[in-house]
Amino acid sequence: MAATKKNSNTKKSNTIKLKFDTSWQYAPAPENKKSATINKQYELFINGQWQKPLSKKYFDTINPANEEKLSKVAWANEVDVDKAVKAARHAYENIWKNMPAKERAKYIFRIARIMQEKARELAIIESLDGGKPIRESRDFDIPTAANHFFYYAGWTDKLAFAFPNRQTSPLGVAGQIIPWNFPLLMAAWKIAPALATGNTVVIKSAESTPLTLLKLAEIIEEAELPPGVVNILSGAGDTGAAIVNHPDVNKIAFTGSTEVGKIIQKAIAGTQKKVTLELGGKAANIIFEDAAIDQAVEGVINGIFFNQGHVCCAGSRLYVQESILKEVVRKLKDRLESLIVGDPLDKNTDIGAINSKAQLDVIHKYIDIGKKEGAEFYQSSCPLPKKGYYCRPSLFTNVAQSNRIAQEEIFGPVLAVLSFRTVDEVIEKANNTPYGLSAGVWTDKGAKIFNMTTKMRAGVIWANTFNKFDPSSPFGGYKESGFGREGGLHGLLPYVNLVNE
Numbered sequence: 001m002a003a004t005k006k007n008s009n010t011k012k013s014n015t016i017k018l019k020f021d022t023s024w025q026y027a028p029a030p031e032n033k034k035s036a037t038i039n040k041q042y043e044l045f046i047n048g049q050w051q052k053p054l055s056k057k058y059f060d061t062i063n064p065a066n067e068e069k070l071s072k073v074a075w076a077n078e079v080d081v082d083k084a085v086k087a088a089r090h091a092y093e094n095i096w097k098n099m100p101a102k103e104r105a106k107y108i109f110r111i112a113r114i115m116q117e118k119a120r121e122l123a124i125i126e127s128l129d130g131g132k133p134i135r136e137s138r139d140f141d142i143p144t145a146a147n148h149f150f151y152y153a154g155w156t157d158k159l160a161f162a163f164p165n166r167q168t169s170p171l172g173v174a175g176q177i178i179p180w181n182f183p184l185l186m187a188a189w190k191i192a193p194a195l196a197t198g199n200t201v202v203i204k205s206a207e208s209t210p211l212t213l214l215k216l217a218e219i220i221e222e223a224e225l226p227p228g229v230v231n232i233l234s235g236a237g238d239t240g241a242a243i244v245n246h247p248d249v250n251k252i253a254f255t256g257s258t259e260v261g262k263i264i265q266k267a268i269a270g271t272q273k274k275v276t277l278e279l280g281g282k283a284a285n286i287i288f289e290d291a292a293i294d295q296a297v298e299g300v301i302n303g304i305f306f307n308q309g310h311v312c313c314a315g316s317r318l319y320v321q322e323s324i325l326k327e328v329v330r331k332l333k334d335r336l337e338s339l340i341v342g343d344p345l346d347k348n349t350d351i352g353a354i355n356s357k358a359q360l361d362v363i364h365k366y367i368d369i370g371k372k373e374g375a376e377f378y379q380s381s382c383p384l385p386k387k388g389y390y391c392r393p394s395l396f397t398n399v400a401q402s403n404r405i406a407q408e409e410i411f412g413p414v415l416a417v418l419s420f421r422t423v424d425e426v427i428e429k430a431n432n433t434p435y436g437l438s439a440g441v442w443t444d445k446g447a448k449i450f451n452m453t454t455k456m457r458a459g460v461i462w463a464n465t466f467n468k469f470d471p472s473s474p475f476g477g478y479k480e481s482g483f484g485r486e487g488g489l490h491g492l493l494p495y496v497n498l499v500n501e
């Protein structure tokens, strides 16, 4: 009871002090929707052709920023999946696995170049379909996706250098399933290394964000990739399950929730299928008292609030050394007040729309849980658009390590702030989670960084920065964040058999 009372007082005083002042807002700078073409209806891309679904079913994809329908897309069922796998098998046996590597590379380069040419259109569609700010899709998602194709095109005829003294052979047909938070980028992470190593692909987009993959299908057509080498399916969870359970798929690459990852692992147990799982996270972002505090605060904002917190590696647990806790929290609250929440197509927007109503409900559920657990809640006072799914940037202080908001993935713009005194204490706290995908350390001392990085159980640890990606750098998790690596040289390994091991 006492905590609840304190919460409302804190909120009131902060709101008065920092009230969102719209008179200082930038004028709207929306990207022009007309630069993107979205068809009224999309079919399945199987064997190099647009094929009507045998399921005869379609579903709508909407724009979460205004809840308007964008398009109607085909829903692939088991029979459609079977058709796609047969096309991929045929292309694998008859074309792709025997094609000289340098010829394969040319196709992958061509895809990358066409993606660059169409970057503006792809960015607009990514923002319309998924709700992410155009700044993110324009400056990060699309260029990084194209870079993955460039990067793996480069490896295609150099596998002998990637695996010295070993011979490699492709696995066959790769079944790939991706989530809604980075649709085109996740597709690039999966398709590019699979093609580079001589595999063919059946990939499924997430239900709420099918459009950029359908655009990728158009790019693949334009690149004249042989039919069946990449098959693109839209659908829902049952489409993904049909790919996982298809007997002629040799490898499953999945990115998504830990819950579905566990289902997949059970489903393929006892089969010959290889698997990589990129799952959830609850990253610790750690600020020591010797850090450059303003930079660290900006890094925290970038790490969780941009992109609505829809990032598996989001720095959603903030650990601040006790001596600077007050200062950091004050600066965070000030910065939260200045973040612009709104139209994803506006170039000034920091936080766009939450991807779906279902995800917004999850975020609200966790905000309620945090309040009930007794943590102190703070939320920006910024205005929200009347239609669409939006959430103000929020943070909790006085969070206990055992609180659910400190342990479970929220996947929204909600930060849990905790404190620590010593290095050993924060390492123990940071590792005390079922996940282990990423982490961040902010300190002036190089030795401290090396000490932390060797003791923290996370696949990626950023030092004095956060959420930085490069195609040459591997990414993946420990514990319930999954296994296997995507990106870099390591990202080739899950797609090859190593002969003469």
Ligand code: NAP
Pocket (backbone or CB within 6 Å): 177, 178, 179, 180, 181, 182, 204, 205, 206, 207, 208, 235, 236, 237, 238, 239, 240, 241, 242, 244, 255, 256, 257, 258, 259, 260, 261, 263, 264, 277, 278, 279, 280, 281, 311, 312, 313, 409, 411, 437, 477, 481, 482
């Ligand atoms: P999700 O519910 O697990 O869905 C991921 C994909 O799996 C979607 O395409 C989904 O289809 C499909 N799917 C659902 N049920 C399935 C089943 N039984 N068998 C096979 N496929 C199935 O995850 P999400 O909510 O879309 O994405 C958010 C999660 O992804 C978060 O937990 C986040 O941390 C994680 N993530 C991890 C990484 C990483 O690299 N580690 C990167 C990005 C996201 P539908 O969407 O059509 O239902």
Ligand code: MG
Pocket (backbone or CB within 6 Å): 061, 062, 063, 064, 128, 129, 130, 208, 209, 210
């Ligand atoms: Mg959508």
